[in-house]
Amino acid sequence: MRIQNILQFTEHHRYYIFRGFTLSSTDDKMLSLIYQPMVGAFAIALYRQLYHGVPEDRTGYSRLEPQRRLFLGLGLEMNEQSRKFVVEQTSRLEAVGLLQTSRLGGSELAEVVYEYELEQPLSPIEFFRNMHLAMLLRDKIGKYAVIELRESFGANEPDELAGAELTKENISVPFYELFKLNMQSFDTELEQALTEVAPTRQAVRSDPTATAGIPYGELILHFPRSSGNRAYVERLRGDADGMSQVNYVAYKYALTVVNICRLLDESGVFDAAGKLNVDELQLKASSMYRQDRKREDDRQRVLAKTKVFAEPDQVEEEAEEVAVAEQDYLPVPNALAGRCDIQQYNMLMRNEPHTRFIRRFFPGAIPGWLEQVMERIDLNYRLAEPVINVLIHYVIGGTDDSRITKAFLDHVASNMLMKGVDSFEKAVQYVRLQAQLEQDKEKRKEASVGSGGGYGGGRAAGNRGGSGRPGISRKPSIPIVGEAETSSVSAAELEELRKLARKLDGKG
Structure with missing residues (x-):
């Protein structure tokens, strides 16, 4: 249970319990011999008290009650030390998967309400498949005691069958070979009533993003124990938001458990406080995704070439030509x-x-x-x-x-x-x-250049004089002399012009 301020968790806050199972004799044995050495006797006592908050012969919700009842049932005083002790014990139960604690609030509630959702103990087979739990038990009681406990939960196969090579044939009778249901008279009211009466869990509002479905147990199993980020990854056990973000990144970039563990092992994925840096994780995942895509494209091209060269004798039949309209x-x-x-x-x-x-x-x-x-x-x-x-x-x-x-x-x-x-x-x-x-684009470009040239020239001429009013120049408008039309000159006139020129030069 993550409590930042101890005043957020007091004996005055109300709580309720949800339980969707009942304990069997195997579950009681698991709690006493397996879970109790790991989390302690007081944590198991807290678990059993929460379990009996819902009647033994029922499943579902308990009543809303102040946590004073919980403290008194555990024989604790109403002080800060007791609150910290309860927080510690619930955290132990949450770490091994026996409890999930939530804090509920909203506009319809005038106060914060705590929810204790109990989880059923794992079966012996499932427990010893989770290596992090089995290794924690080994650290508490030793390797040989764990082996002995594992053997005490199972009954061995008879000796006559253990070494024999036998064939197994399933001769069980399925349901619809023995029982026939009247499907025409199917009672929809009964189905609706059964659904409404059942103690279903309230829908939790969460981020509706897709997920890769990687559980924490599989993630921690593949993560290296000697990694510097091992402690940060172990914190994801109780961080539902962190696990959902990791699963979303794995789903988005099609990453396997091994690949996501490799990314979580790199530097920069977790900050100094141990919080997951989602942006850095997505950046590294995107880089890995692009590299994998490039390798896959190269592999497809190499395989295509290999197929061509591996079958030189197989000549592809000429396809029939298709005419073009x-x-x-x-x-x-x-x-x-x-x-x-x-x-x-x-x-x-x-x-x-x-x-x-x-x-x-x-x-x-x-x-x-x-x-x-x-x-x-x-x-x-x-x-x-x-x-x-x-x-x-x-x-x-x-x-x-x-x-x-x-x-x-x-x-x-x-x-x-x-x-x-x-x-x-x-x-x-x-x-x-x-x-x-492209033709339309060129036409628009030519039209814009033509109109833009005239406007730009007039604007430049108008602003050259430094006038405050655009388009008016202080310099007078000087007309540009164009080329005059030349008229034809006769031979006599030309000779007269030459004489005049020599006279002016002093050569006459």
């Missing part, structure tokens, strides 16, 4: 102009594998980075062959060479994948739509 024709790019007409080019693009189609755009070898990108698009994105060929036509066969980059190829392929382009016809419509969008 005239309205779905795409123009022949400049790189292939003169080598094929539009019908041949579209037939190749529709029916040829992308590995052969892309070679037609290169006179020699295909760049290695381009082969890797197309291989990833084929094996990881799983686009259809005709769609990949249309992608090659759009990017590599286009006139803009600056678009032939890894980023642009990956962007177009992922965009096709998101838009559900899975056929040749859809790919053609996608390419035409993108071309139309």
